[in-house]
Amino acid sequence: MRPAVARTWLLAEALALGTASAVHAGRLIPGFAHAQARTAEAVIALVLVGAAVASWLRPAWTRWFAIRAQGFALLGTLVGLFTIAIGIGPQTVPDVAYHLVLLAALAAGLVVAVRCRAG
Numbered sequence: 001m002r003p004a005v006a007r008t009w010l011l012a013e014a015l016a017l018g019t020a021s022a023v024h025a026g027r028l029i030p031g032f033a034h035a036q037a038r039t040a041e042a043v044i045a046l047v048l049v050g051a052a053v054a055s056w057l058r059p060a061w062t063r064w065f066a067i068r069a070q071g072f073a074l075l076g077t078l079v080g081l082f083t084i085a086i087g088i089g090p091q092t093v094p095d096v097a098y099h100l101v102l103l104a105a106l107a108a109g110l111v112v113a114v115r116c117r118a119g
Contacts, residue, residue, distance in 0.1 A: 003062035006116040007052045009109045010066055013073060014048035016105065017041045020098060024090070034090045037080065044076045066113035074106045 051069030083089030
């Protein structure tokens, strides 16, 4: 795959996490505020954006950046699911559904990244 595909995937995931962070900040949907989730999602979104920018600056390294950023995001999402499971994280059905969909998207993104060829 082309570096632009991996970069687009990174930015789409960052948008999803940024939106979730805004929801957990209480800015988009009232009643879903959760400070720790907001912070974690914002950090992961920034890492994904950073990887996308870095891959634009160094296209030959796109695969490297994408694999590591999405690995970080996948780990963070698994931590989020774990906190939900043990009762620390947000306990709403939309939160659980979001994490499961995000997990699938990140796994698919890793496949895209692994198949990415040098720019």
